[in-house]
Amino acid sequence: MKLNELSDKEGATHSRKRLGRGIGSGSGKTAGRGVKGQKARSGVAINGFEGGQMPLYRRLPKRGFKNPNAKDFNAVSLARIQAAIDAKKLDAKATVDAEALVKAGVIRRARDGVRLLSDGELKAKLSFDVAGASKAAIEKIEKAGGSVKLPAQAEASE
Template identity: 80%
Template sequence: MKLNDLRDNEGATHSRKRLGRGIGSGSGKTAGRGVKGQKARSGVAINGFEGGQMPLYRRLPKRGFTNISAKSYNAVSLARLQAAVDAGKLEAGSTVDAAALIKAGVIRRAKDGVRVLGTGELTAKLSLDVAGASKSAVEKIEKAGGSIRVAEAAASAE
């Protein structure tokens, strides 16, 4: 096969439909858009418009609010930490913080901090420095001989 023999599969490419080229073309005058009005023009923006009837998004009541100071934590389970230790990405006995978890590939980004959850088992002795942890996670880490420093509790105690 030579470069000049290369072709697209039959029917893979379509020629562009030329609009508004006279009545004989079959797509002249209104160019396949129907008749007159807003929809015949370019830049139509009528999403949610219900013909003058009160639209659904205005008929329904507003509920709740968005807390602008809410924190978004990156959750990491004990099982994920143990898997990283087993794979040799985290060292047992070392201090593990958000930067170490990112470097090890356990998490992609820290967001507002890392929160450790107690799902799974932990056998490695880890010293964790995180933004938050569940009670079960703290118990399991201390049971494995590790330690945990939670920045969240220190901030709320002041």
């Protein structure tokens, strides 16, 4: 097969509909929009409008609360960190923080910080500098001989 022989499957592409090109074309004059009225005009945005009746999204009650100040943490399990160490992507001697995890490809981007979860086992002795960690995760890290450094306010709230 050559590059100049490449093409889509038969019927996969359609030529665009040329609107308003004479009455003989089948989509001339009103261009498939029917006759007059709001929807025949340009610039119509009536999604959710119910003809003056109270729209559904306003009839239903609001529920719950969305905290605008909520922090968005990256949850990382100990198993994923151990896998990164086994694959030689993470240096066991250096401090493990959000930046190191991004470089190792464990997380894509550091959001409001990293929170450690206790899934899996940790064999390496590591020192962590993270935004948060579950109690079980801290126990496992300390059992492996490592340490966890958390921000002051996180320690005060636990």
